[in-house]
Amino acid sequence: MTLPIGPEDVLAAAARLDGVAHRTPVMTSRTADERTGAQLFFKCENLQRVGAFKFRGAYSALSRFTPAQRKGGVIAYSSGNHGQAIAVSARLLGMPVAIVMPQDAPPIKIAATRGYGAEVILYDRYTENREAIGQRIATERGMTLIPPYNHVDVIAGQGTAALELIEEAGALDALVVCVGGGGLIGGCATITKHLLPECRVIGVEPAAGNDMQRSLAEGRIIHIDVPDTIADGAQTQHAGELTFPILQALVERIVTVTDPQLVAAMRFFFERMKIVVEPTGCLGAAALFERAIDLRGKRVGVILSGGNVDAERFASLLSMAPRAD
Numbered sequence: 001m002t003l004p005i006g007p008e009d010v011l012a013a014a015a016r017l018d019g020v021a022h023r024t025p026v027m028t029s030r031t032a033d034e035r036t037g038a039q040l041f042f043k044c045e046n047l048q049r050v051g052a053f054k055f056r057g058a059y060s061a062l063s064r065f066t067p068a069q070r071k072g073g074v075i076a077y078s079s080g081n082h083g084q085a086i087a088v089s090a091r092l093l094g095m096p097v098a099i100v101m102p103q104d105a106p107p108i109k110i111a112a113t114r115g116y117g118a119e120v121i122l123y124d125r126y127t128e129n130r131e132a133i134g135q136r137i138a139t140e141r142g143m144t145l146i147p148p149y150n151h152v153d154v155i156a157g158q159g160t161a162a163l164e165l166i167e168e169a170g171a172l173d174a175l176v177v178c179v180g181g182g183g184l185i186g187g188c189a190t191i192t193k194h195l196l197p198e199c200r201v202i203g204v205e206p207a208a209g210n211d212m213q214r215s216l217a218e219g220r221i222i223h224i225d226v227p228d229t230i231a232d233g234a235q236t237q238h239a240g241e242l243t244f245p246i247l248q249a250l251v252e253r254i255v256t257v258t259d260p261q262l263v264a265a266m267r268f269f270f271e272r273m274k275i276v277v278e279p280t281g282c283l284g285a286a287a288l289f290e291r292a293i294d295l296r297g298k299r300v301g302v303i304l305s306g307g308n309v310d311a312e313r314f315a316s317l318l319s320m321a322p323r324a325d
């Protein structure tokens, strides 16, 4: 079966992103290794431009616009990071940009998106359909809609995170990636399985929103209500038609973690590694720390997908969690 993207698409995206996206550091931690029994390589996309890997997919897509598309500009709907990534990419490429965001998105994300020069259009995510709103405004204004994960150039761009990780860490036995709509893991799996066919690719979802786990088990895309989880970047309600077949072909399995487990991982990154990782960004690491996946003795890549969390929210989440030890 031909999948929606191939490794050559990830390599082409890497060329477009060269010198534009940060080549984020890969960090290690002896304490994390001791706790999991594995050798972990953390790809720090919390230190990417706009604070999340989403910059990769956004710039990858916008840098392929035709002159006519650039003139009309871009519109996106997003719970935050994708919106910011599109806003910054549009500014870098000099095109108009509008972002459709939920009213209850973290204030830091709404303010940052406006700060990047985007027009922000707010909606109620419990009663309104963001896809319909985005589609309508795109048609009215002649803008190109770029979805957060269901787009070939977006998926290819996200895959460059794994490409860099493998270039730096070398051969891996497993790659653990957080899962929302599957754009990140789809792109990462595509390049990883090409470079390292034996490497296992494992996804991690919030327990409250395990639509991808269920979809893969049932062999069809399942739709769920907006999940109640602190992992706001993974509150997606369904996989994409483009991401789903990639996951079916290349992802070994999906495991889940709870919100308190995410907070414990957040605390670990802050206290031990001195880095801020947002709740969604902790999914992969939390699964390893909780031994939801047992990879003892293995070399394991983990994508820390983002670091955008309000200082107040960060402090209140940590104060609710017990110390790491």
Ligand SMILES: *Cc1c(COP(=O)(O)O)cnc(C)c1O
Residues within 6 Å of the ligand: 052, 054, 081, 082, 148, 149, 158, 178, 179, 180, 181, 182, 183, 184, 185, 233, 234, 236, 278, 280, 281, 305, 306, 307
């Ligand atoms: C969007 C996002 C995810 C999920 O990515 P998908 O491509 O939708 O699977 C994970 N972490 C962060 C920080 C995000 O912004």
